[in-house]
Amino acid sequence: MRVAVIGAGVVGALIARELSRYEAEVLLFDREPEPGFGVTKANSAIVHAGFHDEPGTMRARFCVAGNALYPEICAELSVPFRRVGALVLAFTPEEERTLSVLLDQGEANGVPGLMLLSGAEALAREPRVNPEVRRALWAPTVGITEPWALAQAAAENAAQNGAQLRLGEEVLGIVVRRGKVEALRTEKGVHPVSAVVNAAGLYADRVAMMAGVPFPPIRPRRGQYILLDKTAEGLVSSVLFPTPNPLSKGILVLPTVDGGILLGPTAEDLPPEEKEAAETTREGLFQVLAGARKLVPELPLTETLKTFAGLRPEPEGGDFVVGESSVRGFYQAAGMRSPGLTAAPAVARSLAEAIATDLGLARKSRFNPVRPPIPRVEELTEEEWDRLIKEDPRWGRIVCFCNQVTEAQVVEAIRRGARTLDGVKFRTRAGFGRCQGSFCTARILAILSRELGRGPEEISLRGRGSELVWGKVRP
Numbered sequence: 364m365r366v367a368v369i370g371a372g373v374v375g376a377l378i379a380r381e382l383s384r385y386e387a388e389v390l391l392f393d394r395e396p397e398p399g400f401g402v403t404k405a406n407s408a409i410v411h412a413g414f415h416d417e418p419g420t421m422r423a424r425f426c427v428a429g430n431a432l433y434p435e436i437c438a439e440l441s442v443p444f445r446r447v448g449a450l451v452l453a454f455t456p457e458e459e460r461t462l463s464v465l466l467d468q469g470e471a472n473g474v475p476g477l478m479l480l481s482g483a484e485a486l487a488r489e490p491r492v493n494p495e496v497r498r499a500l501w502a503p504t505v506g507i508t509e510p511w512a513l514a515q516a517a518a519e520n521a522a523q524n525g526a527q528l529r530l531g532e533e534v535l536g537i538v539v540r541r542g543k544v545e546a547l548r549t550e551k552g553v554h555p556v557s558a559v560v561n562a563a564g565l566y567a568d569r570v571a572m573m574a575g576v577p578f579p580p581i582r583p584r585r586g587q588y589i590l591l592d593k594t595a596e597g598l599v600s601s602v603l604f605p606t607p608n609p610l611s612k613g614i615l616v617l618p619t620v621d622g623g624i625l626l627g628p629t630a631e632d633l634p635p636e637e638k639e640a641a642e643t644t645r646e647g648l649f650q651v652l653a654g655a656r657k658l659v660p661e662l663p664l665t666e667t668l669k670t671f672a673g674l675r676p677e678p679e680g681g682d683f684v685v686g687e688s689s690v691r692g693f694y695q696a697a698g699m700r701s702p703g704l705t706a707a708p709a710v711a712r713s714l715a716e717a718i719a720t721d722l723g724l725a726r727k728s729r730f731n732p733v734r735p736p737i738p739r740v741e742e743l744t745e746e747e748w749d750r751l752i753k754e755d756p757r758w759g760r761i762v763c764f765c766n767q768v769t770e771a772q773v774v775e776a777i778r779r780g781a782r783t784l785d786g787v788k789f790r791t792r793a794g795f796g797r798c799q800g801s802f803c804t805a806r807i808l809a810i811l812s813r814e815l816g817r818g819p820e821e822i823s824l825r826g827r828g829s830e831l832v833w834g835k836v837r838p
C-alpha cells in the first residue's frame with residue numbers, strides 16, 4: 364500500500380514519521396527543497412498548554428494531547444524542548460475576569476497545573492514584568508522548541524524508517540475515481556496511491572480542491588516579530604502573554620531555546636491570495652514594540668538581531684480540519700493555525716492510526732524512533748571536542764563564530780539532507796547568530812557547492828529564485 368503526504372511542514376513531516384511505523388510505502392511531498400520551509404519556519408515556537416482554546420474544538424483536543432507528547436518526541440528526535448511555563452498577565456479588572464475564563468477553559472480541556480497568582484507572585488517569578496500587573500495565570504506545561512528543526516528531524520527519521528522524501532516536487536493534481544483517491548500528479552509524474560494526506564499549510568484549500576473536496580479559502584493572518592540577541596538572555600524566563608483578543612493570543616515576550624528573546628506577533632488578516640506576503644512593516648513593528656512594552660516596559664532594543672514575519676493559515680470557522688474527507692482515501696490535517704505546532708504530534712498519531720485501520724496496515728516489527736543529534740560544540744566538554752578534532756580535523760574548523768559551528772557539522776547537515784543555506788542554518792544554527800550570516804554565508808555556500816558537486820551559482824538561500832551569486836567577477 365502506498366500513502367502520500369502532501370506538505371513537509373511540522374504537521375506533514377510528523378504524519379510521515381507516524382505512518383512509517385506501519386508496513387506501507389510512505390511518500391512525503393513538498394514543493395520546497397527541504398522540510399519546514401512553509402509556515403513552520405516563522406512562528407512563536409511555543410508548545411501551548413491548551414487553555415486558549417474553547418472546549419470541544421479540535422484545537423483544544425489536539426493541543427493538550429500534543430503538548431503531552433512533546434518531551435518524548437523531542438528526546439527521540441534530538442530537538443530542543445524546554446518547559447519554561449507561561450504567565451498570562453492581567454492589568455485591569457476586566458482582564459482579571461478573562462483570566463478566570465481561561466482557567467475554567469483550561470481545566471475543562473484537561474490542562475494540568477494551572478494556577479492563579481497575585482501580581483506580587485507574578486513579579487516574584489518575572490521581575491522585569493510591568494509592576495502594574497494585578498493578577499496572572501500560571502501554566503507550567505507551556506514549552507518552547509525549534510519548529511523547523513522538528514520538521515527536519517521528523518522527516519529524517521521517517522526516511523530512516525523507509526519513507527521516501529520527494530522534496531522539490533509540487534503536487535499538481537489528484538486523481539479521484541468513483542469517490543476514491545487513486546493517484547497524485549506531480550511535476551515529475553503520476554504516483555498511484557491508496558491514501559493521501561493534505562498537510563499543505565496555507566495551500567491546503569487548493570490541495571483539497573484538487574481532490575474535489577470543497578474547502579473555504581484559507582486566509583493568511585500575518586504575525587510580525589522582533590528577535591533580540593542572546594545578550595538579552597534572562598530578561599524573561601517564561602512565556603509572557605497578555606490576555607487574548609478575538610484575533611489572537613496577543614503580543615508576547617518570550618525566551619527562545621537558544622537564549623534569545625522574541626517579541627510579537629501581530630495579527631493582520633490578509634486576503635486569501637496573499638499567501639506569500641511575509642514582509643514586515645513599520646506599523647507592524649511599532650505595534651510589536653507597544654504590545655511587548657505593555658508586558659515588559661524596559662526592553663534592550665539595542666540587542667535587536669532581526670525582524671521577520673510568518674503567516675498563520677486561518678480556516679473559516681477557526682478550527683482545524685482533521686480526518687477523512689468526503690472522498691475516500693483523502694485525509695486532511697488542514698487549517699493548522701496556532702496551536703498547530705503544538706497539536707502536530709497528536710494530529711499525526713491520530714491520522715496515522717486512522718489510515719492504518721482503514722487500509723489494514725500492520726505495524727512494522729522494527730521501527731526506530733531515534734534520530735541521532737548533530738553534536739553542538741557549545742554542548743561538548745573540551746575533552747570531547749578534542750577527541751572529535753583528532754578523529755576529523757574539520758571539527759576544529761569554525762565556520763560560524765557566533766554560534767560556534769564547525770565545518771564538520773555543516774558537512775553532516777548536508778549528508779542528512781541540507782541543500783540550501785537555510786537548511787544548514789536550521790540544522791546547525793550557523794547563520795542564526797549575532798552577525799546573521801555576514802561571516803559564514805560565503806563559507807557555507809562554498810562547502811555546499813563542494814559537497815553537492817554543484818556550482819556556487821546553483822546554491823540558494825531557500826530554493827529556486829533565492830540563489831546568492833551569479834558568477835565570478837575575477838578570473
Ligand SMILES: Cc1cc2nc3c(=O)[nH]c(=O)nc-3n(C[C@H](O)[C@H](O)[C@H](O)COP(=O)(O)OP(=O)(O)OC[C@H]3O[C@@H](n4cnc5c(N)ncnc54)[C@H](O)[C@@H]3O)c2cc1C
Pocket residue numbers: 369370371372373374375376392393394395399400401402403404405406407408409410411510532533534535562563564565566567570585586587628673674675676699700701702703704705706
Ligand atoms: C505568526 C505565527 C505564530 C504561531 N505561533 C505558534 C505557536 O507559538 N505555537 C503553535 O503551536 N503554533 C503556532 N503557530 C502555528 C504553527 O506555526 C502552524 O500551525 C504550523 O507550523 C503549520 O504547519 P504545517 O505543516 O501545517 O504547514 P507548513 O509548515 O506551511 O507546511 C505545509 C507545506 O506544504 C507545502 N505545499 C503546499 N502546497 C503544496 C503542493 N501543491 N505540493 C507540494 N507541497 C506543497 C508547502 O511548501 C509547505 O512546506 C503560529 C503560526 C504563525 C504564522
